[in-house]
Amino acid sequence: MNTRVLLARRPQGPITTDLFVFDQAPVPEPGPGDVLVRNIYLSCDPYLVGRIQSVFPLGEPVAVRAVGVIARSENPAWLEGTIVWGFLAWEEYTLVPGGRGLTAVDPTLGPISSAISVLGMPGLTAYVGTLELGQPKPGETFYVSSAAGAVGSLAGQLARLAGARVVGSAGSPAKCAHVIDKLGFDACFDHRAVSSVGEGLDQHCPEGVDVYFDNVGGETLDAVLARLNPHARIAVCGQISTYVGQGAGLPNIMAMLRQRATMTGFSIYDHTHKLPEFLPWMSRLLREGNVVYVEDVREGIDSVPDAFVGMLAGDNIGKRLVRVSDDPTTS
Ligand SMILES: NC(=O)c1ccc[n+]([C@@H]2O[C@H](COP(=O)([O-])OP(=O)(O)OC[C@H]3O[C@@H](n4cnc5c(N)ncnc54)[C@H](OP(=O)(O)O)[C@@H]3O)[C@@H](O)[C@H]2O)c1
Structure with a gap:
């Protein structure tokens, strides 16, 4: 049966x-x-x-x-x-x-x-959002929400390989320890333990955010908007905090204009033709231990x-x- x-x-x-x-x-x-x-x-x-x-x-x-x-x-x-x-x-x-x-x-x-x-949809999503849209550069601060998850865990590591300082947020102390100790992020804060995401960002991204890989939307995205650096890039990958119910809006959206920032949504369905170039590249990074x-x-x-x-x-x-x-x- x-x-x-x-x-x-x-x-x-x-x-x-x-x-x-x-x-x-x-x-x-x-x-x-x-x-x-x-x-x-x-x-x-x-x-x-x-x-x-x-x-x-x-x-x-x-x-x-x-x-x-x-x-x-x-x-x-x-x-x-x-x-x-x-x-x-x-x-x-x-x-x-x-x-x-x-x-x-x-x-x-x-x-x-x-x-x-990692060699399929979540992996390709991290690759497109991080390297094609986010384009992190050495010395820049890259922040990713849901950093211990399928997409976020890889996005942060690709940004680290590109030379950025990488900060994540995740929903428990065990997840944050994993993100720092196993995945090699520079910092990670527990978004359920801080009084606001803004507080976590102020502590861990004191020089602002140059690239935000957004898995979460809502309050998290708005807190990032208030801390964007000039010419920052936001890759809008997911909005999981709003999938049930509705987001509360983005009071800080004006920062996009002030900081000449770019926010780009993307769907992985538009990028599947990149799998043939992505697969051997990602497979090698895993084999050589550069990505976990x-x-x-x-x-x-x-x-x-x-x-x-x-x-x-x-x-x-x-x-x-x-x-x-x-x-x-x-x-
Ligand atoms: N654009 C595309 O083509 C594309 C493709 C794949 C995935 N996505 C999106 O990417 C995001 C991540 O997907 P995934 O497959 O990697 O899932 P995942 O991160 O492995 O799992 C979902 C995680 O979301 C976090 N979460 C749930 N509710 C939350 C809330 N209210 N605030 C903050 N975090 C919350 C939880 O992590 P914590 O406990 O750590 O908070 C949960 O573990 C999702 O938004 C998904 O829809 C988009």
Whole structure:
């Protein structure tokens, strides 16, 4: 049987585990041209909130990026046993009509799970936001919120390699210790322990902010605006503090004008053509130990709702994944 996590109803407020129900269905039979994937790693991402609020159909498994192995193939282009990633779903097996949208994973580049973490969407997001939009320079101050997370943890390290002084914020003392001790940031403050984000910034960015990699929006973004240096750059990657409810506005937006600053929003969907140049580059940085990347892997399909809701609340260090079956490259 195929255990699936279905979206049962739309949220009226915060995302809670009771929005999802488990369901058992027969493992699908591939027809001519189809491919059946046994899922191994399922992704949990903040952007799913918006899809759950208004896009994903009710009664269906939640569609996410996943890494799996081809269990059965009725398509000559896809051999059984091939490791792939694609837009699959929160379920143990996904039928892929015509094998469309699958990408073979190159296990020589890194662990296969990294195809949906550092060598996939979160990694490319950090790369584009940091190096193309933020363009940190030696001596500048680079600040990233959600610094212990999937995207932020890499953004800060890329800025450090570019020579900037790197400051992060994260939601617990353990996360901040990880960011400084393991990831090599110059400083990190606990945004839940300071009286305001502005206080944390005043303490750790005394010379202002030259580049802000924004994962959070809201009060954090506004506090940064008040501390921008001339010609500062803001890469607007995410606004997680506003995904449920509404942001309170940006009273300090005038600083953009005063400081001749630039704020650029971006979506990773516009940059996927950069993966071929990004993958070998990132893989080498990891292999040579110049970048550290952590995955926070929960076990079993039963843990998916908790893993997702927990990540939104901040219980992850690194990229939150759920392993739902054996990884043949590690077992
Ligand atoms: N533009 C794009 O194409 C793109 C692509 C990927 C991701 N994103 C965005 O990038 C951001 C980070 O995504 P991710 O996958 O790397 O997730 P993540 O940082 O691994 O996990 C989400 C984190 O958000 C933090 N958080 C939750 N609510 C918060 C709040 N009210 N204030 C401050 N922090 C809060 C929590 O960390 P703490 O406990 O440390 O606060 C939580 O661990 C998200 O906004 C996401 O939507 C954008």
